[in-house]
Amino acid sequence: MPPLTNNKLKKILKRINANTNLSKKYKSQWKTLVNFLGNTFGIKIESVIKVGTISKESNNEMCDYEIIFTPDPYKECQELYPLIINRFQEMNPDDKISSIENKLQLRYKNGTKIDLLSVPKDEFETEYSQFLNTREISQINLNAVKLVKNAIESAGFGSNIRGSLVEGIAVNITSPELSICVETILNQLRKKKLATLKTFKHIRGLLE
Numbered sequence: 001m002p003p004l005t006n007n008k009l010k011k012i013l014k015r016i017n018a019n020t021n022l023s024k025k026y027k028s029q030w031k032t033l034v035n036f037l038g039n040t041f042g043i044k045i046e047s048v049i050k051v052g053t054i055s056k057e058s059n060n061e062m063c064d065y066e067i068i069f070t071p072d073p074y075k076e077c078q079e080l081y082p083l084i085i086n087r088f089q090e091m092n093p094d095d096k097i098s099s100i101e102n103k104l105q106l107r108y109k110n111g112t113k114i115d116l117l118s119v120p121k122d123e124f125e126t127e128y129s130q131f132l133n134t135r136e137i138s139q140i141n142l143n144a145v146k147l148v149k150n151a152i153e154s155a156g157f158g159s160n161i162r163g164s165l166v167e168g169i170a171v172n173i174t175s176p177e178l179s180i181c182v183e184t185i186l187n188q189l190r191k192k193k194l195a196t197l198k199t200f201k202h203i204r205g206l207l208e
Helices: 006-018 020-026 030-041 077-091 121-134 139-154 163-170 178-191 197-205
Strands: 044-051 065-072 096-100 103-107 113-118
Touching (some): 006 178, 030 044, 030 065, 030 077, 065 121, 077 096, 077 113, 139 178, 163 178, 178 197
Parallel strands (some): 065 113
Antiparallel strands (some): 044 065, 103 113
C-alpha cells in the first residue's frame, strides 16, 4: 500500500471543511457545552475531561464525545440534570437530550452524539485522573479524526465502527504529523477486528 501523505490528506480535509454539512457534523462542540453549563447555571466547572467514551461501556448507544465534569458547588444529578434538560431544550429545539442511567445523552441534528456525566470531585479524581492529560485533544488529532470518520462513512461502515472508538484512539496519539495520526488510528481500528482486512484497505484507499 502506498504511504499516506500530508498533502493528500490536507486536500481531503479542505474538501470536508468546505462542505457545510460535513463541517458542522465533525465540529467539536464540547467547549460550547462547557460554556453553556457554566454560563447558564452559574456553576463553576471545576474540572472537565473530554475523550471518546472512556467510562464503563453499557448497552446504550455509544457517543462521539463524553464530557465528564464535576460542578462547584456540587449538585446531585437528580437536581442538576432536569435543569440542564429544560434549558437545553429551550435553547436547542432541533436537538435531543435525555437522561439515561446516570448520564445525559445529547443527540444533535447534525449527527454529533455527546454524553454528559456529572460526578463528585472525589470520584472524578479517583476514577478519571488517568485521563486528565487528554482533556485538550490537539488540532492535528481532531483533523485526523475528521478524515478517518469521513472515510469510514464514505465506505459505508459508519454503523460498524463508532466515532467514539476513533476519538478514543486519537487522544493518545502524540505525533505532530497528520499522516502518522491517521495511519495510527486506522491500524488500531484494524487490530480490533471490527471489519475485514478488505474493508480496511478500502477505507484506507479513500485517504491515499
